[in-house]
Amino acid sequence: KAGVTQTPRYLIKTRGQQVTLSCSPISGHRSVSWYQQTPGQGLQFLFEYFSETQRNKGNFPGRFSGRQFSNSRSEMNVSTLELGDSALYLCAGRISPTEDTQYFGPGTRLTVL
Amino acid sequence: QKEVEQNSGPLSVPEGAIASLNCTYSDRGSQSFFWYRQYSGKSPELIMSIYSNGDKEDGRFTAQLNKASQYVSLLIRDSQPSDSATYLCAARSGGYQKVTFGTGTKLQVIP
Numbered sequence: 001k002a003g004v005t006q007t008p009r010y011l012i013k014t015r016g017q018q019v020t021l022s023c024s025p026i027s028g029h030r031s032v033s034w035y036q037q038t039p040g041q042g043l044q045f046l047f048e049y050f051s052e053t054q055r056n057k058g059n060f061p062g063r064f065s066g067r068q069f070s071n072s073r074s075e076m077n078v079s080t081l082e083l084g085d086s087a088l089y090l091c092a093g094r095i096s097p098t099e100d101t102q103y104f105g106p107g108t109r110l111t112v113l
Numbered sequence: 114q115k116e117v118e119q120n121s122g123p124l125s126v127p128e129g130a131i132a133s134l135n136c137t138y139s140d141r142g143s144q145s146f147f148w149y150r151q152y153s154g155k156s157p158e159l160i161m162s163i164y165s166n167g168d169k170e171d172g173r174f175t176a177q178l179n180k181a182s183q184y185v186s187l188l189i190r191d192s193q194p195s196d197s198a199t200y201l202c203a204a205r206s207g208g209y210q211k212v213t214f215g216t217g218t219k220l221q222v223i224p
Contacts (some may be wrong), residue, residue: 033212042216043157043201056211090156100145100205102212104156 002026004093004105012111018079021108025072025093031055032074033102034066037088049074050097078110086112116140119202119215127223132189134218136202139183146178148187149201151217157201161187192222 005024013019025032033056034046045058049068068074072093078085088109092102117138126132138146145164149157163169163176163185175188185204189196199217 035214040216043203043214045211045213048211058211100147100162101159104158106156 004091004103006089006091006105006108008108009106010109010111012113013081014113015081015083017081018077019081019110021076021078021089021091021110023074023076023091023093023105025074025091026103029093029095029103030072031094031097031099031102032068032072033092033094034074034076035090035092036060037090037107038086043090046076048097055097081112083112086110116213117202117204117215119200119218121216122219123221124218125221125223126192128192128194130192132192132196132220132222134187134189134200134202134220136185136187136215137183138185138202138204138213140204140206140213141180141183142206143183143204145205146176146185147203147205147212148174148176148185149203149214151199151201153198189220192220194222194224196220197222 007022031050033048035043037043048056052068063079066076088107090107092104094102148161150160151157161176163178169176173190177186199219201217202215205212
């Protein structure tokens with residue numbers, strides 16, 4: 001059974017650019033959550049998608065957006081990158097939003113210069 | 114104020130000892146509680162979940178929940194060097210609510 005995949009694994013961008021990250025959950029898992037992880041703030045919830053609809057949203061500015069496709073794959077976009085956006089971005093999939101067990105992908109390490 | 118709080122550590126324990134990791138939460142509506150383990154450079158993995166007051170045991174791991182005190186703990190018996198990792202406490206209010214994580218406690222098991 002294939003695990004959660006995230007692409008790309010590493011990304012270097014400059015301030016002002018935009019970036020798109022991708023996440024494919026385990027087959028059959030229709031809910032995808034996105035998190036930002038930094039040393040100081042820990043794991044912070046960005047948003048969750050289920051059945052192509054955003055079900056929950058964290059306290060991040062509108063520069064952070066996402067979407068989900070019919071095959072459950074999800075993308076996250078960050079526009080007008082800032083230095084503080086440098087972080088590990090993790091996605092986690094689960095069968096549905098009411099399911100407790102979520103499976104994390106390996107993450108995308110974003111560095112903003 | 115952080116919704117889920119943990120001591121960042123590091124917590125150092127000798128091999129074979131009991132490691133005790135603690136967590137407090139502020140949302141009294143929280144219903145589900147989780148402990149994740151994250152090795153350096155890896156993604157978090159769920160090791161325990163607990164929903165009702167009391168203890169829940171799984172092998173060398175015991176999760177404890179006290180909703181009146183808004184306190185969750187994880188005990189690791191017979192600690193091994195392979196247990197060295199960051200342990201993340203998380204809570205959820207239920208239904209479609211988001212999972213809120215603490216910043217994690219780094220555990221070092223000394224051989």
